[in-house]
Amino acid sequence: MTTMRFDDLRQYSDLLRARSGAGLTVRFVEPRDAEALQNYFRSLTTRFRYNRFLGATRELPPSVLQDFIHIGEADRFSVIATMLVDGHEIIVGEARYAFDDGSIEFGLSIDDRWQGHGIGKALLKNLECRAASFGADRLFGDTLRSNDAMIGLARKSGYAFMPSPGDWKLVRFEKHIDAAPRDIPCASWKLASASRHLATAPLAS
Numbered sequence: 001m002t003t004m005r006f007d008d009l010r011q012y013s014d015l016l017r018a019r020s021g022a023g024l025t026v027r028f029v030e031p032r033d034a035e036a037l038q039n040y041f042r043s044l045t046t047r048f049r050y051n052r053f054l055g056a057t058r059e060l061p062p063s064v065l066q067d068f069i070h071i072g073e074a075d076r077f078s079v080i081a082t083m084l085v086d087g088h089e090i091i092v093g094e095a096r097y098a099f100d101d102g103s104i105e106f107g108l109s110i111d112d113r114w115q116g117h118g119i120g121k122a123l124l125k126n127l128e129c130r131a132a133s134f135g136a137d138r139l140f141g142d143t144l145r146s147n148d149a150m151i152g153l154a155r156k157s158g159y160a161f162m163p164s165p166g167d168w169k170l171v172r173f174e175k176h177i178d179a180a181p182r183d184i185p186c187a188s189w190k191l192a193s194a195s196r197h198l199a200t201a202p203l204a205s
């Protein structure tokens with residue numbers, strides 16, 4: 001797995017574009033984001049929050065919020081997509097992913113007002129960079145069979161579908177990742193992946 005420097009999380013930020021060309025930053029959540037992140041989840045429409053967490057919840061329980069802001073614990077990571085509006089950084093989306101045994105499992109959401117602008121697609125592409133740079137060869141998630149938006153996003157992004165183990169109400173979407181460092185389209189993760197490969201490459205004899 002890529003060795004990460006937790007003392008400087010900002011180096012793992014990426015600049016993405018919404019469909020309109022508007023710029024977005026994707027960066028790891030930091031402790032200073034706790035309140036804004038909680039407000040973001042509270043502001044999601046009930047149905048979207050249900051779809052994101054696969055159950056009814058008004059906000060993140062305090063212990064889960066703590067997990068979200070502690071990057072890298074148990075190989076779990078949270079990112080936020082932010083935009084500058086009138087000089088203020090606002091959260092327009094988030095994703096959480098977990099690295100386990102060569103796979104990345106993830107969930108994500110986009111603020112109600114920003115859905116349909118290509119941000120989910122861009123964020124998902126960014127997660128694929130992160131997964132590839134970790135050396136993961138599979139990215140997957142589970143969603144409700146009724147979640148047309150997530151199923152549409154996964155289909156558009158080239159994911160395959162299968163039943164979720166153990167829950168008939170869910171469907172699993174999955175994509176095989178096979179990217180060499182030079183093929184990773186996110187600058188910061190291309191670098192991280194290249195340094196992982198250098199670190200693990202055998203010395204020339």
Ligand SMILES: CC(C)(COP(=O)(O)OP(=O)(O)OC[C@H]1O[C@@H](n2cnc3c(N)ncnc32)[C@H](O)[C@@H]1OP(=O)(O)O)[C@@H](O)C(=O)NCCC(=O)NCCS
Pocket residue numbers: 048049051052053106107108109110111114115116117118119120121122141142143147148149150151152153154156
């Ligand atoms: C699913 C979700 C992340 C999609 O994000 P988004 O930013 O609105 O998606 P995008 O604008 O990038 O759309 C990309 C593609 O997804 C598909 N899509 C998006 N919304 C859709 C909808 N309501 N119905 C069907 N397909 C949809 C389309 O194929 C779209 O491509 P197109 O615009 O060229 O047709 C967003 O709806 C969301 O946050 N939902 C609530 C939380 C959730 O369900 N999370 C999933 C848990 S794993």
